Structures are given as structure tokens and as C-alpha cells.
Amino acid sequence: MPDRSSRSVWSDSLIAEVSVRLPLFDDLSPDTIERLSAQGFGRGLLTASLRARLRKAEFLDLGHLAQSSPVSIARTRKFGPVRVERVRSFIFDELARWLPQARVMHTSEATRERRLDRLREMPAGRLPLDGHQITALRFGEASCADIAACSRLTLLRTGIVSSGDVDQVVATLTHLARGADPLTPRSSGKVRAAPAGGAEAGAARRAALLAEQDREWEDAAPTNTRRRG
Numbered sequence: 001m002p003d004r005s006s007r008s009v010w011s012d013s014l015i016a017e018v019s020v021r022l023p024l025f026d027d028l029s030p031d032t033i034e035r036l037s038a039q040g041f042g043r044g045l046l047t048a049s050l051r052a053r054l055r056k057a058e059f060l061d062l063g064h065l066a067q068s069s070p071v072s073i074a075r076t077r078k079f080g081p082v083r084v085e086r087v088r089s090f091i092f093d094e095l096a097r098w099l100p101q102a103r104v105m106h107t108s109e110a111t112r113e114r115r116l117d118r119l120r121e122m123p124a125g126r127l128p129l130d131g132h133q134i135t136a137l138r139f140g141e142a143s144c145a146d147i148a149a150c151s152r153l154t155l156l157r158t159g160i161v162s163s164g165d166v167d168q169v170v171a172t173l174t175h176l177a178r179g180a181d182p183l184t185p186r187s188s189g190k191v192r193a194a195p196a197g198g199a200e201a202g203a204a205r206r207a208a209l210l211a212e213q214d215r216e217w218e219d220a221a222p223t224n225t226r227r228r229g
Helices: 014-019 030-038 048-056 062-066 070-074 081-098 108-120 131-136 144-148 152-157 163-177 198-220
Strands: none
Touching: 014 108, 014 144, 014 152, 014 163, 030 062, 030 081, 062 081, 070 081, 108 144, 108 163, 144 163, 152 163
8 A cells, every 4th residue: 555655645657756766866777876876875865863763764875765765754754855855956966967868868857757658658557456347447558657646636536446446556656657777886896695693793893884975975065064854
């Protein structure tokens, strides 16, 4: 069942509900994700206390955040839509520093349009509605994108579908609109088998290192340029 936060988008289209359940960014290359991850939380993302909350919620770094959904990030204590958007904007700016095409490819609007393009290739019959409902809604010749463009409230007002029906439609649209998951990033070093318990120890050391890096950057930043939450 969709989260309460995504179901509360009444005046917008179903694609808005879908988008908050998909990653902040899609179509990122494995190397780009690896580069984001290598930065930890970067320099100047929100405040040290908010970064600590992200770590407590088990978000590891910028690469992890870029592949996480707005809904999942918003579950972090003290986070909501405004701070989630700040996270997205921060990562967007980082991407734009290395990728000239990022300011065109990875805007919210461009990401939304790519997801709609995927849905345009699929008939409405792919959705969990029976034939009578699709006919009554006049979606017999429609694509999944046509239904995604409708709002939840508009569909419910027809009396043809229930809230539960729309929840299932949103869940299916989310699955269909999702981009391909990135492959494992290339690595220039040799991969060695980790001993038992090594992964946990490595993760703990990495978290400690990134926390120390954040503290160093926070201390080094001029007081009047530090970002506030």
C-alpha cells in the first residue's frame, strides 16, 4: 500500500505519487554512483546533526541517497519534503560539476518525462483493472501514461474505482516506470574475499571515516557559508 505521504497528493497526477516512490535520480551510470559514494555526504549538505540523522537511518552517502526514494528519505526524523528537495538539489549540483549534460538530463522535469515515456510504451491493460473498469473509464485505447496523468481524486470521483484500486494502479505504475538498476561499478583495484564479519567492520570504519570527514569540512567552512537545515 502506498505511504500516507504519497497518497496525500490529491490535486496532482498519479505520476507525482509514483515519482516519490522512485529514486531521486535514474539513469545514472555505475561510475557516477561510485563517484558520488566516494564523497560521503559531500561538503555542505544540510547540517552536521541532519547528516547524523541520515546515517542513523542507514543512508550511507550521496550515491545511496541518489538511488533512494523521496518517501524513504522523508521517513528520517526531522526530514520532510523541503529537506528532501534540498538533498536532491545538492546531489544535482554535484552531478552538474562533472557531467555537462546533467543540468538537462537530471532535472525533476526531465526525470519525470523519461518515466512517462516508459509508460507510453505500455497499454492500460497492463494495469490491475478489469476490462469493465477500463472501458467505463474510456481507457480502452489509452497507455499507462494516460492513466498516470490522471489525479487520484479524478479517478475516485468517477465511482468506477475504489481507493484500493488506485493504490494497486500506483504500485504497478511505480514498477513499470522504474529505470534499469545500474550494474556493479567498475573498480581499478582487485576484489578480495572478505573474512566473516569483515563487511560489518568495513562498514563501521567507513561510517566513522565519513563522519570524521564531515566534521573536518564543517570546522573548515566559514561560519557565514555553512548551510542550515
